[in-house]
Amino acid sequence: MRARRIIAASFANFAAVALQFACVLSMPVGAAEFLVNSAAQITTAMQAAQPGDTVVMTDGIWTNQRISFAGAGASGAPITLRPQTPGGVTLNGDSTLSISGDWLVADGLNFEGGALASGNIVEFRGSRGAATNSRLTNSAIVNYNPASIDTRYFWVSLYGASNRVDHNYFSGQSHSGVTVTVWRDTAAADNHQIDNNYFGDRPVGNGNGFETIRIGDSSQSLSDSFTVVENNVFERTNGEIETISNKSGSNIFRYNTFRDVAGTLTLRHGNNSLVEGNFFLGGGVSGSGGVRVIGEGQTIVNNYFNDLDGRSGGAISISAGVPNSALNAYYQVKNSVIAHNTIIDVNAAAITFDDGLGSSGRTLLAENVTIANNLIWSTQDPLFEGNQGAGWNWEGNIAYGQSLGPVAGNPGVTVANPMLALGSDGLYRPMASSPSIDAAAPGYSSLITTDMDGQPRVGLYDVGADEFSTATIVRKPLTKTDVGPSWLGGNVTPPGGGSRCGLTGCALQAERYASILDPDGDGAVWTVATVAEALGGAVLRAPDGDRVDLPTKLHDTIATYDLEFLTPGVYTAYYRGRGFGGSSDSFYAPTGFGVDPTQNKSLTANGLFDWTKDATTFTITASNIGVPLELRLAMREQMAELDALVLSLDSALTDAELDQLFAVVVGDYNGDGLVDAADYSVWRDSLGQSGVGIAADGDGNGVVDSSDYTVWSSAYASAVMSPSHGVSSPEPTAMALGALSITAVSLRRYRTLDSKTL
Incomplete structure (x- = not known):
């Protein structure tokens, strides 16, 4: 390994060098930190930076800084550019960032209040x-x-x-240009x-060119990008x-949430894309819409549409x-599948078949479209609108509230009250x-195995996006506090899963699964049970029943975990678990990732x-890093009861060392090893919930209430309070009414890590 190094990158004065030296003393062997205070110093530092090194920007206001972050890190050892504290550097004026090279990470930057004449604020080339x-x-x-809405550049x-x-x-983009763009030159x-x-909060523009995300352009539209857009929140992004x-x-x-958005997810060019498990919550906003379908081989499944204005004539x-x-x-729509969606209260048709017919030379009707197992409940007449082309297939749909329009009498659409109930989550x-x-009509299990909540589809599937189930909900409509930077109160843990991974492995509570599957469809599945002796106070318990002997029998139930x-x-x-007899x-247990388990483990x-x-x-290769x-x-x-599981680079961990990986940091509700403002956000969003294994149930009584706030605030105060901080722990009532107004990033408590810690 490389020895610890102190790097002089043309630093301004002795104080800066002394601060850098203090940083280096605390670094792991083989890594270096470069303390910099300008774009020029970043360029100098990057000439010496090696894989695993970090370039640390001094906190403060950086004005008119054109940063070139160019270098070569390595898999598992990227070069990182970050402020001294996350969000601690504000870049303004005409500041920009170019990221150029391989295995580079720009982390914790804050661009605010600046403006450009053209180009990009952040671009992945240089x-x-x-x-x-x-x-x-x-x-x-x-x-x-x-100053002008017509000045065009990209964020x-x-x-x-x-x-x-x-x-x-x-947030707050009000000029021409796309917020996040994927450019495809080949x-x-x-x-x-x-x-x-x-x-968030993009006002209506004055024409085209005000997209929030664009992937490609027409010149390369018939080639494949293989880009994934998931678990994002779009709120009032009304540009176009x-x-x-x-x-x-x-x-x-997939799994994105659109709230009060006067726009649509538009499959404008290209073929064979998937739109799955998204929540379109229009809030009755004028111009709010769902999905526009253009091109061949598009698949729209498991989505939830509610209270939309029906832009472009329908939710779909x-x-x-x-x-x-x-x-x-x-391009003509061909060979598309629209299945297992739920559409409720649209101020237009639920599905329209020929949007734009007769305009701009659009004369071709969609062909070979499958409309299957969708649940529609709306009061706009009719529920379907337009003309079908050749080869349409209808099966398993339920529609209610108004006339069926052009599909009246179609045996693939049943008119029946779907008997829906509004839940506490507004769904x-x-x-x-x-x-x-x-x-549901069978035959769609190759497209979906879970519902909109992430619950397993079992036996005969239910019509619509939701499967009637008592399994744990692992996906939900997202809010601002579920995503975004940790220093703004966002959640750095992706929805669904329950794993905690570090540099040397992953530790998981067995009851915090991503999904539960029921391959034999008998309804007997893994359940969560409270057990005092368990490391997290709960276990995953196998159902009562007969032994499963492979391969003569199907699996009875499977729990999945995302790592x-x-x-x-x-x-x-x-694996930590127990039985109670023969x-x-x-x-x-499995022999690999993404495969059904076949090893008999005692x-x-x-x-x-x-x-x-x-x-x-x-075996985890470089190509597996950062991939779920x-x-x-x-x-x-x-x-049988499963309590916990660990995958570690250390092949000689003792029972005590394994137990220690699950040691609880009191008040750490988001499981990142810190007690900070992000944990308050978890408590606030969980307030009133009851059940086993809820992260914010700090006192373990099965209910998230004010006592759990007290657990967090006491731990927070003991971890970070000192006279120099001048910060007091807010009262629960004040916190429930407004956003947390503390600089949590500078007040964190870190766990001590050693070679045995994940």
């Missing part, structure tokens, strides 16, 4: 060419606007390949990821009709096409008496929890 395997994270761009421009824009806050795959960001403008192929848009708007279409015109779901339960590793290497698996002392038979080391190892991987555990014998 002196070392287009960026690859690089990242903009935990950052913000706010109100970076010129974030993605070039290169395999880059990520995540956990950022974008037909090569991009493999970018845009996730867990907040996009195309809030998201998809202009390339094979992209995925299928476009008419142009014969021999130019790249920038309208409509089927009641136990709903005719939608077990009524993102930080370091390549060979990982050893450890008929409850085993389960099935547990104790005496009712005592114990750790079991697995002989099977899991699914681990599956399955029932073998009845009533």
